[in-house]
Amino acid sequence: MLCPTSGFRPVFRLKVTQIVYPGNRSFTFAPDLIFVYHTMNGSLWRLPVWKKDRRHGLEVMADCRPDEYSQLAPYYDFLLGPFILPVRGEICRLASSRQFESVLDICCGTGEQCLMLSSLGFEVTGVDLSPGMIEVAKRNARGRVRFFREDAASLHFVDSSFDCAVISFALHEKEEDTRGRILREALRVVRKPGVLIIADFITPRGFLPKMAGGFVHVVERGAGRQHYRNFRDFMKRGALQGILPTYDLKLYRMKKLLFRNVAVVLAGT
């Protein structure tokens, strides 16, 4: 069977299983132009399919990137939650120290941070690209938080929609170009002067932090070749503290956690 749009002959069997629309937009389904892939082991990749109405001169596009987090999503909080908890607490503390009302959690994952912020009274919105993560987030939040499955490098929100944006443990796993686009989008959607709360890895200094840093490398290596390559590039550029000036971000406050391998920063333009 040939793909009707590209003529590409798929290696795997093609079958439509699920269609996820970005945001709350919906379009007429044109089955002849949508294709979904089978993995080698027989489990299905849930592929987001962007469909635009052809009557308006637009075309269907299928995002063929696999969901990197689909396998991890159900276990993410169980496996990593206890380690991340102090970071989540610090993010809440920083958000509470300002007069914020609305917060956007970019690359929100399973929405744990969103729920913590929401329970403090913030109006929280979460976005994440992974259908698996967003599914868990929506299930856990039971309507208390708005979630959108979309690319953080191209958000659908209009300028200045939020008081603050949070980005935790997402920048280190992105290529430099995507990292820059995510940060620029974050600054665009927050009210001026833009304020971001970012949690990510810093360069460990001293014996104990370096030992703990070895554990971080093991975890990052386990997350896949591209993920690890991006992480190493991020560290080479000076990690979180090193990249802030690249995007003209000033550091207002910083707290180092997890044996001084992670920092939660309040940064702004």
Ligand SMILES: C[S@@+](CC[C@H](N)C(=O)[O-])C[C@H]1O[C@@H](n2cnc3c(N)ncnc32)[C@H](O)[C@@H]1O
């Ligand atoms: C390590 S997890 C961190 C999740 C969460 N922020 C936390 O602190 O637990 C990274 C998240 O970034 C999401 N992500 C990666 N690239 C993205 C993109 N371009 N747009 C939106 N989300 C993205 C992944 O799906 C994943 O949920």
